Amino acid sequence: MPPTLTKKSQELPPSAIRAYNAVVKLLRDRINSGHYQIGEWLPTERILAEDLDVDRRVVRAAVNQLVRDSLVDRRPNCRPIVTSAGQNQSGRSESSVSSSARDPISASNLVALIMWHGGGGGLEQQTNTSQQRIFWGINHTLIGVGYHTVFLDLGQVGEEKDNAEREAAHLRYVMDRGFGGAIFYPYAYRSNHALVQQVLQNTPLIMIDRRVTPIETDFVGPANYQAMYDTVMHLVEQGHRRIAYVTKCEVIQSVQDRMLGYLDAVRKANINEIVLTIPAQNRDFEWTVVDSVFRLPKGERPTAAAVFNDYAACDLVDHLKGLGLSVPEDVALTGFDNITPSHPNGLGMTTVAQPYEEIGKNAAELLLRRFKDPSSPFTSIELPCKLIVRESSRVSENSKIMP
Numbered sequence: 270m271p272p273t274l275t276k277k278s279q280e281l282p283p284s285a286i287r288a289y290n291a292v293v294k295l296l297r298d299r300i301n302s303g304h305y306q307i308g309e310w311l312p313t314e315r316i317l318a319e320d321l322d323v324d325r326r327v328v329r330a331a332v333n334q335l336v337r338d339s340l341v342d343r344r345p346n347c348r349p350i351v352t353s354a355g356q357n358q359s360g361r362s363e364s365s366v367s368s369s370a371r372d373p374i375s376a377s378n379l380v381a382l383i384m385w386h387g388g389g390g391g392l393e394q395q396t397n398t399s400q401q402r403i404f405w406g407i408n409h410t411l412i413g414v415g416y417h418t419v420f421l422d423l424g425q426v427g428e429e430k431d432n433a434e435r436e437a438a439h440l441r442y443v444m445d446r447g448f449g450g451a452i453f454y455p456y457a458y459r460s461n462h463a464l465v466q467q468v469l470q471n472t473p474l475i476m477i478d479r480r481v482t483p484i485e486t487d488f489v490g491p492a493n494y495q496a497m498y499d500t501v502m503h504l505v506e507q508g509h510r511r512i513a514y515v516t517k518c519e520v521i522q523s524v525q526d527r528m529l530g531y532l533d534a535v536r537k538a539n540i541n542e543i544v545l546t547i548p549a550q551n552r553d554f555e556w557t558v559v560d561s562v563f564r565l566p567k568g569e570r571p572t573a574a575a576v577f578n579d580y581a582a583c584d585l586v587d588h589l590k591g592l593g594l595s596v597p598e599d600v601a602l603t604g605f606d607n608i609t610p611s612h613p614n615g616l617g618m619t620t621v622a623q624p625y626e627e628i629g630k631n632a633a634e635l636l637l638r639r640f641k642d643p644s645s646p647f648t649s650i651e652l653p654c655k656l657i658v659r660e661s662s663r664v665s666e667n668s669k670i671m672p
Contacts, residue, residue, distance in 0.1 A: 406629020617659030
């Protein structure tokens, strides 16, 4: 039986109604067959329109129908997520059985992952982002025991006020919809403290990567301190004695732990500390300290730079180029996160790879443990990272320390 022509679908031109009916049926079939699994995003409107050779308005109207059918869920700034299948265990469609015979997934069997979708060029252009890998680790662990993960996308990270408003909306959504649990990667870590406490009173909540201090929760993140310590010692072993640390002034545990790792490493090597700060937003005129240090004569300026993340490392490459310096010929460079495997100049980036799947897996396991024993002590897990050495930290004649 063709889908009912809703007011939204009736807004389509008559020539598009047949395409609308076909797209609704196809998307339903894909969900029912498991092609689109519960907890996964639907493809973007653009990709679906290209795949099905229809206008994006047709796709939009069809997805709206799936939302009304409770097959997918969509929040502001979020891609639609499959929340239930249209078939029961006997394989009959839900419309062919009585409502008492239906067995939809309860909200209490859903776990929310509240997180930015990641990627700089649009999610559809990204593959295997850190966020997707964390999601996979969570869902792979939970789905075997009857839970399903729903990605609640925070949208593009921006100013803290905007981040706080989006995070608050998603946290309330988790409580209002009765989710069984939540895994939260906070960006507005100085906001919504009372709301986070309220969620904790009703819903098991695991923090990943960052904490909302001083609130105590279960936590999973990378061993940032040790990873940066090992990175700096790698540069020391390459012969560098003037190693700068480039960071942002953010009171985030991960940022602070990486700073401490750098400081302890240079003190262990008995060399001077050179800490350079860059702005939270990339503005050329605020890189004054970095530029002034790297404008020093060859025998005085840093021969290496350890940068607190990969994106900032790529920005630093651009600034050094403007100063007439190249990587690694003049300055050896390391990043952190293994998000961008190469610099803008095409060289491979020496960086730290986080165990993203393991972060998701451990967060899911902590959540399951919290389900079983809500009163158990809070657990904090830091997972080891791996230093991946590539060309950007290669020793060159120019970057060698002069006797």
